[in-house]
Ligand SMILES: Cc1cc2nc3c(=O)[nH]c(=O)nc-3n(C[C@H](O)[C@H](O)[C@H](O)COP(=O)(O)O)c2cc1C
């Protein structure tokens with residue numbers, strides 16, 4: 299009998315809910331029964347509420363089983379797991395699952411499918427076709443391809459990627475750098491982590507294309523310390539790429555050099571800001587730099603540096619493989635292509651949903667998410683991380699689009715959505731936003747450093763005040779404070795913290811103990 | 821458990837291979853901490869001299885980053901995620917009293933497990949969909 303392959307995610311979220319124990323139990327039980335079985339640790343498909351979700355390779359394709367606990371393993375084997383047998387936990391073909399069926403996976407095409415530790419598996423699934431095409435192009439044509447795709451930065455600011463690449467290409471220097479921002483600090487965001495764990499080769503390929511395009515022979519990845527599984531996956535993938543000739547002094551014999559280094563952060567949210575990140579890479583305190591100069595002109599060690607997010611860079615291979623036009627054909631308005639959205643918090647079916655821009659929040663939260671995990675009504679959704687606004691039912695028809703969100707005073711950020719049910723305490727969440735800013739401020743500007751601490755105190759006074767006049771007076775103070783932070787901060791940490799604070803206040807004035815007309819007065 | 825090797829006679833052997841790296845200070849401090857569990861204060865001048873920096877530079881970096889510490893860690897470390905997605909799933913109910921020398925309890929702001937919230941990490945092991953009851957069991961099951 300030939301051996302059966304069983305895919306068990308090695309994704310950190312799957313591990314956190316027991317995937318390692320399931321893999322061990324499966325190995326042990328198969329051994330005891332004399333079954334020939336080989337376990338491959340993949341990334342996650344992104345149906346995270348079904349994790350641990352394992353898949354069995356059968357002649358009819360892969361068959362998935364979800365929410366598997368180690369105690370289920372003997373019963374699953376009895377039911378004929380290795381031939382895709384019927385069982386209460388059987389999901390069937392993962393691609394046919396409603397959650398995956400209508401997704402359009404460009405960036406996450408391979409995650410959960412390939413063995414992230416295997417270069418051969420990456421190649422067998424279309425890997426490095428993008429780089430091969432890119433190597434046949436002149437740098438200016440490569441940059442033009444990225445511009446034509448309409449790709450914008452997925453790290454939060456949504457800056458057009460092609461323009462950034464063009465600036466670095468045009469900068470005259472003997473040494474340039476490509477820096478990958480893998481600091482993913484936003485609550486509700488985990489697409490960078492999933493990509494690095496599930497398909498790290500795609501990030502390496504994207505960085506290599508970027509390096510060749512802008513004329514940088516060195517790439518640095520700045521990875522947050524909270525992601526040790528991603529670290530191991532990247533280390534293995536980098537070794538594989540070096541061995542295979544995809545990294546080194548002459549990438550695929552092209553005569554162009556590209557080397558990669560991996561650096562680990564040390565627990566500072568602000569180091570996700572690109573200039574603080576560069577300071578940190580230089581070994582210093584993560585203090586934000588004033589711009590200009592742009593990193594594209596004077597970045598790491600003063601050299602022209604391309605800083606892009608993990609998902610931005612991992613989008614590049616597919617753009618080169620399938621062509622900019624195919625990518626740009628997807629999306630809405632000036633938001634082109636796909637965005638891997640992340641559903642998190644109090645949601646029934648949390649997971650990764652990669653779809654073209656334009657989908658409504660309602661479809662995302664209700665159709666994909668299935669509403670709250672608690673079964674209670676959705677009260678608020680924080681979009682775009684700790685610096686993002688709280689949205690409510692009234693915003694649910696907003697199309698997912700950078701400009702549409704901005705027009706509503708909200709942001710898409712890194713595409714994370716945190717769902718809260720009707721028990722959410724909005725003043726407490728507003729206070730948390732201020733306290734987070736105070737704790738994570740790099741300290742360079744007063745409105746952020748002092749303002750956020752004052753913000754915490756003022757919110758405490760609003761919540762603690764008995765007289766409505768006291769509350770109203772402190773609300774006015776809070777608004778002034780937010781105004782100062784918005785206009786007087788060097789970076790978005792101080793500049794955008796007012797967004798969650800004021801959206802909570804404006805949408806739930808009664809919880810702050812004030813009448814809604816007091817809100818309109820600003 | 822956090823690794824805690826004995827301090828070598830010459831601290832430099834811990835990080836000699838990193839000295840030539842560009843921007844070596846942070847990697848050096850992280851290496852020392854990975855080996856010893858913390859960065860002993862008497863390492864500050866040694867690192868400063870090895871990297872040709874001032875003590876203030878080294879101290880400044882040491883104090884800036886949450887992960888870096890100057891005192892030895894307790895035997896066990898519990899980090900409870902206090903960020904929004906975990907709050908939405910009731911992380912406020914996850915409360916554990918620290919035990920000096922034995923168990924440290926620290927907040928962490930997002931472990932990237934936000935779809936399996938609330939999340940904690942105990943001695944490096946990740947746990948999602950944690951309930952107060954399960955957390956109590958994890959803590960009770962920690963080896964002495
Ligand atoms: C406080 C703060 C934190 C940030 N954190 C991240 C992060 O974790 N990851 C990221 O890619 N970008 C982050 N950014 C955005 C970066 O500054 C920068 O815009 C991004 O890395 C550029 O890459 P992109 O154009 O590919 O998005 C952050 C910005 C600020 C102000």
Ligand code: SF4
Pocket residue numbers: 568586738739740741742743744746747787788789790791792793
């Ligand atoms: S806004 Fe805050 S984090 Fe940003 S530069 Fe100013 S002090 Fe630093």
Ligand code: FES
Pocket residue numbers: 485486487901902903904905906907929930931932933934937938939
């Ligand atoms: S918010 Fe807790 S893991 Fe992300």
